[in-house]
Amino acid sequence: MQRTLLMIACICMALRGLAAVTGMQAGVGRAVITPDTQPVWLAGYAARTTPATGMLHHVWAKALAIEDGDGKRAVIITADVLGLTRELTTIICAQLAAKHGLTRQQIFFNASHTHSGPVVWPSLSVCCAFTPQDQQHVVTQNRMLAERMVMAVDHAVATLAPAELSLGYGTAGFAINRRKRDIAPVDHTVPVLRVSAPDGTVRAILFNYACHGTTLQGNNLLINGDYAGFAMLELERAYPGATALFVQGCAGDQGPEPRGTVAHAAAYGKTLAEAVERVLAQEMKSVAGALRTAFTETRLSFRPVGLDVFRAELTGSNPFRQRRAERVLYAFNAGSPMTDIPYPVQALRMGETTVFIFLSGEIVVDYARRIRRDYPHPDLLVAGYCNEVQSYIPSLRVLREGGYEADDSMIYYGLPGPFTDAVEASVLDAVATVCRQLGLTPTSRGE
Ligand SMILES: [Zn+2]
Known part of the structure; x- marks a missing residue:
């Protein structure tokens, strides 16, 4: 009996000493991003013509700073918005470089893609029939958003302290493939990163799921924050003092169903939180070792479309097509025709086996499945809606099938038309580039 107790005591002491052994540190920060001025225009549905009338709960920016034993850092920033813009991330990165010496590749952004969060200008500006005053008001609110996101990182860096990181996987089944085609893949994986203090107290729970x-x-x-907002609230209630960070997955073609009510959103939030809690209750894999980060940018080209199409749209009756045509023709007349868009891809490697791939845009689920197949060894988290959300990103399959994610959505993003067939290879090449920089090689590429 005494010997057993002694052994348990030794194991406990060994566990407590783990953080010191791994040398990992983590810090967490958060800030409310619900605009404090009125009106608040919500992003996500072109049919909305009036601003918010109130709120169900606050929307947040949250930050997790991680540092390895050599002092190398990475910061993951999540925000309950539809999508971030290059305009905003550029401002934030400049401030984080000046304040904390963080380089671009060390800063990871993810938007939850809630369709009930504040507009981030100029994303989807084609959907907004704003007066110049409305527009100025939103830009001013976005300045506050940037300040709050920086504040969240300030706090995360200031609270860096010895930590134990661990990873596990669960599943949640409420996302469906909303395209409802013959091939309708889904990704029900729920990767969970737990960040604990050396005494075992949970400080942060980062979790990922692919669903609009x-x-x-x-x-x-x-x-x-839609279902993700409810899931974070649920987890923060279950783990007092912990900050829950939701990272959106490759959800371009993934959506919840049935839907439409607050009760649905709360129920999906509970389902997702329970999936995360089941992972936290099991044995999780320790994440420790050197932090490595990589960032690259490729370009995605549009199929050529004759200007006559846009001249016709300009005089048509569809206001969204009119505004899209104005943008396309303005760019052409200014001497910089829209032929392609930049596409950032980023990756974070923690130790030998844990790799987070951060893909931008409304990227469809095929990419997550493909990347898991190509890189089967590491413990992978594949996120979409990272850094900036510039458009939908169809796979070649989805592009060829056509429909909203391949084509029609381009109207609302103010872009000239579908991507060329090179879109999938361009994205996967960029993924291969960042993985190579992190010492990973694909095992089944080209199959
Ligand atoms: Zn979307």
Whole structure:
């Protein structure tokens, strides 16, 4: 009996000493990003014509700073918005470089893609029939958003302290492939990163799932984080003092169903939180070792479209096509025709086996499945909606099938038309580039 107790005591002491052994440190920060001035225009549904009338719960920016034993850092910033823009991330990165010496490749952004969060200008500006005053008001609110995101990182860096990181996987089944085609892949994986203090107290829970934040629809005028917002609240109630960070997955073609009510959003939030809690209750794999980060940018080309198409749209009756045509023709007349867009891809490697791939845009689920197949050894988290959300990113399959994610959505993003067939290879090449920089080689590429 005494010997057993002694052994348990030794194991406990060994576990407590783990953080010191791994040398990992982590810090967490958060800030409310619900605009404090009125009106608040919500992003996500072109049919909305009036601003928010109130809120269900606050929307947040949250930051997790991680540092390895050699002092190398990475910061993951999540925000309950539809998508971030290059305009905003550029401002934030400049401030984080000046304040904390962080380089671009050390700063990882993810948007939850809630369709009930504040507009981030100029994303989807084609959907907004704003007056110049409305536009100026939103830009001013976005300045506050940038300040709050920097504040969240300030706090995360200031609270860096010895930590134990561990990873596990669960599943949640409420996302469906909303295209409902013959081939309708889904990704129900729920990767979970737990960050604990040396005494075992959970400080942060980062979790990932691929599903549009569209449980609440265009008739909803209450600010909230959709199912992901409810899931984070649920986890923060279950783990007092911990910060829950939701990282959106490759959800371009993934959505919740049935949907439409606050009760649906709360129920999906609970389902996801329970999936995360089941992972936290099991044995998780320790994450420790050197932090490595990589960032690259490729370009995705559009199929050529004759200007006559846009001249016709300009005089048509569809206001979204009119505004898209104005943008396309303005760019052409200014001497910089829209032929392609930049596409950032980023990766974070922690120790030998844990790799987070951060893909931008509304990228469809095929990419997550393909990357898992190509890189089967590491413990992977594949996120979409990272850094900036510039358009939908179809796979070749989705592009060839056509439909909203391949084509029609380009109207609302103010872009000239579908990508060329090179889109998938361009994205996967960029993934291969960052993985190579992190010492990973694909095992089944080209199959
Ligand atoms: Zn979307």
